[in-house]
Amino acid sequence: MAEIALALAMAFFSIMVLTMVSMGAGEASGRAAAPMPADGIEMRPAAAPSTRPHASDRGTPEPAYLIHFRGAYYDRALKPADPAALAALGGSLVLAIDPALPMAEAMAVRARVPGRQVTVTTLDERWLKTLQERFP
Numbered sequence: 001m002a003e004i005a006l007a008l009a010m011a012f013f014s015i016m017v018l019t020m021v022s023m024g025a026g027e028a029s030g031r032a033a034a035p036m037p038a039d040g041i042e043m044r045p046a047a048a049p050s051t052r053p054h055a056s057d058r059g060t061p062e063p064a065y066l067i068h069f070r071g072a073y074y075d076r077a078l079k080p081a082d083p084a085a086l087a088a089l090g091g092s093l094v095l096a097i098d099p100a101l102p103m104a105e106a107m108a109v110r111a112r113v114p115g116r117q118v119t120v121t122t123l124d125e126r127w128l129k130t131l132q133e134r135f136p
Contacts, residue, residue, distance in 0.1 A: 063092040067123070068109050069131045070098075078134060083113040092117040099123065 064086045065076040075081040086093060095113055097106055099122035110120055123131070 061091050063094050063119070064089060065094050065096065066113065067096045067127070067131070068098070068101075069123070070135060072135075074131075078131070086113075088114075092119065094119045094121060096121050096123050096127065098128065 066081060066083055066086055067074040067076075067078070073081045073083050075086070093113065093115055095110060095118055097109055097120065101109070106120070110118065
């Protein structure tokens with residue numbers, strides 16, 4: 001009876017060791033495959049709109065907004081805008097692009113906007129609908 005108990009204990013221990021090794025191996029390979037952001041790009045987690053503090057609450061100025069749609073740049077009021085002029089104002093800049101834009105083109109759009117404090121985001125359905133109505 002003791003020999004059977006010892007054999008069962010050894011079997012369960014072996015299964016436990018194999019499970020721990022296999023779980024750890026998948027984690028290590030997942031970390032190694034994660035790409036590193038390019039120079040000047042900061043990765044930040046998205047925050048829910050209700051949890052983000054307003055610029056006036058933090059004591060910092062409101063960021064400038066720049067919208068890229070069909071090869072042209074627009075300001076918050078949807079008037080044509082010059083990216084260099086907005087970046088020259090200083091402070092942070094939010095660049096909104098079409099979510100269907102290919103990654104290479106999105107990186108080229110970002111490269112044409114000077115400045116280091118540029119946050120790139122995508123346009124939502126309301127903005128896309130408004131832009132398509134104004135600029136067919």
